[in-house]
Amino acid sequence: MPEILRVNGVSKHFGGLMAVNDVSFTINAGETLGLMGPNGAGKTTLVNLITGKYIADSGDIQFMGHDITKMAPYKRCKLGISRTYQIPRPFPELTALMSVAVSALYGKDRVNQGLEDAATEATHYLEFCGLFSKRNVLGKDLTLYELRGLELARALATTPKVIFVDEVMAGLNPGEAMKAVRLLERAKEEFGVTILWIEHVMAALMKAAQRVVVLHYGKKIAEGPPQDIANDPYVIECYLGSCHA
Ligand SMILES: Nc1ncnc2c1ncn2[C@@H]1O[C@H](COP(=O)(O)OP(=O)(O)OP(=O)(O)O)[C@@H](O)[C@H]1O
Ligand SMILES: [Mg+2]
Numbered sequence: 001m002p003e004i005l006r007v008n009g010v011s012k013h014f015g016g017l018m019a020v021n022d023v024s025f026t027i028n029a030g031e032t033l034g035l036m037g038p039n040g041a042g043k044t045t046l047v048n049l050i051t052g053k054y055i056a057d058s059g060d061i062q063f064m065g066h067d068i069t070k071m072a073p074y075k076r077c078k079l080g081i082s083r084t085y086q087i088p089r090p091f092p093e094l095t096a097l098m099s100v101a102v103s104a105l106y107g108k109d110r111v112n113q114g115l116e117d118a119a120t121e122a123t124h125y126l127e128f129c130g131l132f133s134k135r136n137v138l139g140k141d142l143t144l145y146e147l148r149g150l151e152l153a154r155a156l157a158t159t160p161k162v163i164f165v166d167e168v169m170a171g172l173n174p175g176e177a178m179k180a181v182r183l184l185e186r187a188k189e190e191f192g193v194t195i196l197w198i199e200h201v202m203a204a205l206m207k208a209a210q211r212v213v214v215l216h217y218g219k220k221i222a223e224g225p226p227q228d229i230a231n232d233p234y235v236i237e238c239y240l241g242s243c244h245a
Pocket of ligand 2: 044045
């Protein structure tokens with residue numbers, strides 16, 4: 001599988017805290033890469049550096065031949081980088097349909113596309129995410145499970161090559177969590193997207209991911225097939241809270 005993204009020695013600090021500390025890894029086209037680590041390990045910050053919400057203090061990020069280290073987020077989006085948020089961030093006063101239409105308009109360089117075309121596209125992604133019947137519901141009135149679907153629909157509507165998925169299972173009941181995971185699998189099949197998936201539930205990554213990267217106190221402490229990661233004594237110790245990076 002060809003490499004699609006390369007993160008080289010990237011760091012980011014907030015005051016005296018090294019949230020991400022000299023992290024390197026690659027993502028291959030078509031794979032699902034799991035990203036794990038205890039709370040506060042730096043997972044979301046790393047995604048924020050790759051998607052452009054924050055700029056790295058040092059290191060560089062390469063995406064399909066482009067150095068995107070300091071690129072504006074909207075340009076990264078147009079290149080094919082998208083994300084979902086750990087805590088869903090809907091437009092509270094827009095309907096589900098219009099929220100996804102905004103993504104369809106935003107993700108591409110198609111100045112001539114009108115809102116009507118974007119809404120037609122949006123309908124397709126809402127249907128895919130099981131939200132067709134919610135298309136006229138305002139963002140503020142959707143349940144957490146529906147918002148997770150909306151996050152994915154919005155990400156897909158930008159026609160990404162890679163989606164950074166920040167915890168889809170958290171806060172959902174087991175049935176909903178299973179459906180959310182199945183939706184991610186189907187998104188890969190249907191749209192051919194590459195996925196970096198932040199997840200605490202090891203059993204889910206065991207099934208879905210080809211490789212897993214583990215962060216702890218901002219540092220990468222392990223990388224490998226999920227089976228090896230699940231049996232790595234240092235990783236287990238870090239999750240139980242008794243190791244210090
Ligand atoms: N904007 C910010 N300003 C200051 N500190 C921040 C900021 N964003 C993150 N941090 C800190 O950086 C560290 C890493 O946070 P981050 O959200 O990346 O962790 P995480 O691995 O995603 O954790 P979780 O599993 O709880 O979502 C934490 O100590 C957090 O408090
Ligand atoms: Mg996080």
